[in-house]
Amino acid sequence: MRGLASVAFAAALGLAGCTAPGPGLMSPGRPQDQAEIAAHRFVIVVKTVEPVAERECRRQSPRLNCDFLIAVDDRPGQPVNAFQSEDDTGRPVLIFTLALIGDVRNEDELAFIMSHEAAHHIRNHLALQNVNASIGARVLGDLATAAGASVNDVELASRVGASIGARRYSQQYELEADELGARIAEAAGFDAVAGALYFTRIPDPGDSFLGTHPPNAARMEIVRRAVGR
Numbered sequence: 001m002r003g004l005a006s007v008a009f010a011a012a013l014g015l016a017g018c019t020a021p022g023p024g025l026m027s028p029g030r031p032q033d034q035a036e037i038a039a040h041r042f043v044i045v046v047k048t049v050e051p052v053a054e055r056e057c058r059r060q061s062p063r064l065n066c067d068f069l070i071a072v073d074d075r076p077g078q079p080v081n082a083f084q085s086e087d088d089t090g091r092p093v094l095i096f097t098l099a100l101i102g103d104v105r106n107e108d109e110l111a112f113i114m115s116h117e118a119a120h121h122i123r124n125h126l127a128l129q130n131v132n133a134s135i136g137a138r139v140l141g142d143l144a145t146a147a148g149a150s151v152n153d154v155e156l157a158s159r160v161g162a163s164i165g166a167r168r169y170s171q172q173y174e175l176e177a178d179e180l181g182a183r184i185a186e187a188a189g190f191d192a193v194a195g196a197l198y199f200t201r202i203p204d205p206g207d208s209f210l211g212t213h214p215p216n217a218a219r220m221e222i223v224r225r226a227v228g229r
Contacts (some may be wrong), residue, residue: 001085005173011137011207038102045110046070057092067092068118072101082113084120092121104198107129111188113197116181123180125173171196178219182226187196196223 050068057066065086073081078097085093093116104110109211120126182192199216 003088021224034102040210041104041107041110042072042096042101045107045114048190049114049118049184050189053115053184054185056187057118059126064121064124065090065092066122067091068121070114071095071099084117084126086121086126092118094121106194108185108191108195110195111185111190111200112181112192113189113198115184115192116177118184119177119180120173123173123176125177128164144186152177174214175218175222178222182223186227192223192227193220193229196220 004177029217050070051106054066054068057064069087069091073095075097078099080097080099080103082100083095085095087093094114097116100113101110104113147151182196193214195217199219200214204216
């Protein structure tokens with residue numbers, strides 16, 4: 001992916017033009033000034049959260065690769081987003097778009113999001129999701145085959161099954177990542193409840209069937225319980 005750079009202060013400074021954090025946390029100024037503040041915040045959070053996440057990973061999941069790579073997706077026009085992936089060697093990669101780095105209002109929000117993505121890896125959610133997708137694809141594909149569907153229809157059924165399977169436990173996985181992510185953020189010295197307030201500024205997915213994310217209220221509740229507040 002072009003623009004995927006491991007975190008370094010120079011790389012993070014490529015934030016010019018991204019959305020500025022909220023009022024009171026950044027005084028009005030040139031876009032470059034805003035970018036430098038956002039970049040500085042990002043680097044601080046990476047340096048603080050990463051070692052705590054790696055330590056927790058080695059404690060809970062010693063068989064996994066716990067050498068996190070924090071990366072920035074600087075492709076133009078990418079939406080506010082952060083996600084966990086793996087490189088070709090199986091190394092966990094936590095990826096943040098420039099829009100998200102500029103959208104967070106404080107270090108607590110960014111630390112919680114980063115800890116949440118690290119928690120997905122520690123809980124092995126990516127592998128579990130792939131297994132669920134494979135099962136869903138096989139089940140619907142077999143049903144279509146048994147019903148005498150054409151090859152194209154069987155392939156379509158398999159794709160639909162994979163999508164359903166991948167989404168089946170996604171809300172549960174998000175809540176698990178919220179719970180562990182809250183504890184990682186707190187252990188790194190940040191306020192996880194304040195960080196999770198980021199949810200209040202994004203659309204609430206509600207409680208839709210097979211929705212990928214749980215209601216924001218449920219996420220806030222599990223974060224509070226995780227840190228005893």
